[in-house]
Amino acid sequence: MAPSGSRSIRRGCKRVLYWIPVLFIALIVAWSYYAYVLQLCIGKTCSAVGLLAVVYLLVYHVVFVLFVWAYWQTIFTRPLNPLKEFHLSHSDKELLEREDRGESQQEILRRIARDLPIYTRTNSGAIRFCDRCQLLKPDRCHHCSVCDKCILKMDHHCPWVNNCVGFSNYKYFMLFLAYSLLYCLFITATDLQYFIKFWTVSLPDTQAKFHILFLFFSASMFSVSLASLFIYHCWLVCKNRSTLEAVRAPVFRHGTDKNGFSLGFSKNFRQVFGDEVKFWPNVVFNPKYEHWFYFESLRKSVLSHIAIRFQHMN
Ligand SMILES: [Zn+2]
Numbered sequence: 135m136a137p138s139g140s141r142s143i144r145r146g147c148k149r150v151l152y153w154i155p156v157l158f159i160a161l162i163v164a165w166s167y168y169a170y171v172l173q174l175c176i177g178k179t180c181s182a183v184g185l186l187a188v189v190y191l192l193v194y195h196v197v198f199v200l201f202v203w204a205y206w207q208t209i210f211t212r213p214l215n216p217l218k219e220f221h222l223s224h225s226d227k228e229l230l231e232r233e234d235r236g237e238s239q240q241e242i243l244r245r246i247a248r249d250l251p252i253y254t255r256t257n258s259g260a261i262r263f264c265d266r267c268q269l270l271k272p273d274r275c276h277h278c279s280v281c282d283k284c285i286l287k288m289d290h291h292c293p294w295v296n297n298c299v300g301f302s303n304y305k306y307f308m309l310f311l312a313y314s315l316l317y318c319l320f321i322t323a324t325d326l327q328y329f330i331k332f333w334t335v336s337l338p339d340t341q342a343k344f345h346i347l348f349l350f351f352s353a354s355m356f357s358v359s360l361a362s363l364f365i366y367h368c369w370l371v372c373k374n375r376s377t378l379e380a381v382r383a384p385v386f387r388h389g390t391d392k393n394g395f396s397l398g399f400s401k402n403f404r405q406v407f408g409d410e411v412k413f414w415p416n417v418v419f420n421p422k423y424e425h426w427f428y429f430e431s432l433r434k435s436v437l438s439h440i441a442i443r444f445q446h447m448n
């Protein structure tokens with residue numbers, strides 16, 4: 135078989151394997167639905183009676199739909215890639231290939247970068263270039279080895295959503311964390327009384343006992359891990375940093391600056407969630423997620439920092 139054929143089979147197998155964590159989460163969510171709705175609320179073992187059961191079911195389904203919808207959006211919202219202006223033209227590629235010295239290549243890249251809104255550099259002060267995609271990396275853009283693409287404001291590649299979390303789906307990712315945390319907390323809070331009954335007055339010895347017990351354990355454990363991840367990402371939103379930038383601060387022409395993109399708490403928050411309050415908890419609509427908004431935000435950040443530096447110099 136031709137090497138390219140075996141490579142594409144390997145790539146196809148990898149693509150299937152990447153869906154396993156998502157399938158795992160889907161199975162847990164499906165089981166939690168069965169355990170909560172059919173065993174805890176409707177089942178005879180310890181069913182919440184009358185009005186209380188109706189309230190539980192109503193609230194549960196609202197949170198469940200929001201959680202699943204946000205999860206779906208995080209998985210299936212395509213990450214934004216750099217515009218074609220950042221890709222090398224055919225003649226520039228040839229020119230770059232002909233040069234074998236790093237400094238001459240940098241000179242070519244610097245010439246191309248002059249016409250582009252690029253403010254960050256590598257640690258050594260060079261223009262950030264992606265060999266794989268053959269493009270000049272826009273600010274906050276990183277190459278994802280799993281997606282094999284450059285992703286705008288890449289935060290991280292999340293195996294649990296089999297997608298890159300970045301500029302286009304960061305709001306959905308935040309809502310996914312918030313609603314999944316709410317889902318787990320709601321289950322933990324309403325299941326607690328039956329969990330206590332299990333140890334004190336003992337529940338009827340049925341299959342539901344296992345579901346109620348395991349549901350409480352898994353929901354409370356997920357609550358702890360989701361809460362820590364959610365709090366960390368809230369902090370990142372407030373600071374206008376991605377996970378990658380929190381690990382390694384971006385390098386600007388004037389040097390390293392971990393707050394280089396921050397515009398203050400309110401503007402940082404609005405950059406992720408949009409200007410209108412009604413869209414903040416919305417899992418259907420993602421405002422302003424276009425290239426022009428991305429570069430406009432970068433321009434504002436850089437201009438505000440230049441102004442601050444200028445004030446300090448005077
Ligand atoms: Zn790339």
Ligand SMILES: [Zn+2]
Pocket residue numbers: 278279280281282290291292297298299
């Ligand atoms: Zn990725």
